[in-house]
Amino acid sequence: MVDDVEFTSYYGRQIVKSPVWKTPDVPLYLFLGGAAGSSSILGAIADVTGRPALTRVARLTAGGGSILSVVFLVHDLGRPERFLHMLRVIKPTSPLSVGSYILAPFSAAAGATAAVELLGWFPRLKRFGGAVAGIFGGPLATYTGVLLANTAVPSWHAVHKELPFVFASSGMAAGGGVTMAFTPVAEAGPSRKMAVTGAAIELGLMHRVEHEHGIVSEPYRIGKAGKFLNAARTCTAAGAGLTVLAGRTRLGAIASGTLLAAGSLLTRFGVFEAGLASAKDPKYTVIPQRERLAARQNGHAPSVTH
């Protein structure tokens, strides 16, 4: 709708800086955090309702995912040996600071729970560890949405109200998918339900992200990001459909679980790439700001003095 709007730039140079976060590290981190977070919640509830097989799979998924995400996060730092500086201060204005205080207890609890699950020690402690992980699991999956949105990257910031929900639902699709693939089908009912609900919410929200934010929705539809997100949509929709149709068979559970996890992973890559693309082209910075200024001048928004 605003495709051909004229705008000026300085030799076509980008205005905001591109994120220096590495790919695949950061998209993988986003994916693992979502899968581990949702699995830990599922595991904690499955535990108290007496579903031992699902509990075990969910705990191992949460533990494995959390340890791997710490590895990717530390690896992405420019000075990895200083990763403990993350815990020097607590700043609610910094999603990464808050996130560090979510990831640290989560990975400790989920990692330890998974370890004792494997070793078969301390059953009481296991329940406690699993519950702690379950408490931090939701925030772990959703804070990463705030992490990306709380930047000047146009296509991330504009969707700041959707992104935490996208990551939450995408995390549920992935966590549900992975646990359904490894749990005996008779006990995997909760995984299937969580996965299908997550997938449905994700598809709905991503449609909004891709279409309802004017020009800054465009990077989600074109280029590399567009390809990732098209593939993500296909995988997620197919995975959810297959879960409903064939999720109660072993093979069907494995196939649909894999599709759902792949869909979630592709969504993270797509969202990440869309942000990079929107930072690169100055039009995504200039045009929305120009429109904002014009709206203010026309009195559509609170006007600024001077």
Added chain:
Amino acid sequence: MTSVSSASPAFTGKDPQNRLFGPLPDVTEEAGYEPDHPKRVGFFTDTSVCIGCKACEVACKEWNTLPMDDSHGTRDVIGLSGMSYDNTGQLGANSWRHVAFVEQSRVVDLPMPAVGLPGATRQDTGEPSPAGHAHQDDSLAEAQAHSVLNAEALSEFDPQTAQTGSDKQIRWLMSSDVCKHCTHAACLDVCPTGALFRTEYGTVVVQGDICNGCGYCVPACPYGVIDQRKDDGRVFKCTMCYDRLTDGLMPACATACPTQSIQFGDLDELQARADARLATLQSQGVETARLYGRDEDDGVGGAGAFFLLLDEPEVYGLPPDPVVTTRDLPAMWRAAATAAAMMVGVALSAVLGSRKR
């Protein structure tokens, strides 16, 4: 050891003290300094007198021992950018001052003598104008003969529109860009380690021994100022020569600037000076002159380094309406909390809605 940031109260509800957004009368005190802290200092960069000599860039590199890089920030590479005389290209980890060069040439729709700003010596007949400009080259020479420093010259022709005998109008814009030392600095807000901090002068500085190179500040800055030095891992940006300030010296760039395009001083004084300068230029018919970053009601609560520009900000590579991203952070945290609760709800109903085997 662990400290909680002073902006925390802003998350408890409204933001009555403008801790995340809006004007702040004393940004230094808000950051936790005692009331007897030094006054807030800043830069006023008056681009109407910039001659594009790049003395500021050189002085900055020298004083801060910044490594050489090309116009894309690649270290130890010489490269011509093809962007007029600008081979610095952008602000980044290794360039803390950047002089932009804009060559504008545009066709005028109605080349009639009656159209134009006061003093424009333009005409459509191709004959010598009363001022004696036979053609464009002469009038350019004439333009150069007039010092832009000279207020009289400025009143005679608006650098916007003057100086040509044909229907082509040409002008050069030069502007020395720098970190804005925002009142609400996104880089500082999002830094998880506390490496970025507010100095006693109200400026924003990175502590190199704390930064762990997480990179969060880089996409957070609405102006694209701060960047990571790839081979080092940490981020770097203008410190407003913090080390010189503590010794009572002016920043290197302002000291080196031969035209006083870069003025350093107490921020309130600079603001008054800028307002006066703008009024002068406007009274002389330079209608496109405007201040950028001066308004404390803007998206970053006003900048510590602000500018007088002769065209729209984006012409110089500046965002027209920058907003500190943390303005929307309370809404984002609310969304994240609700989304996390949604996950628990979905998981609960998934478990409770499934039969046990």
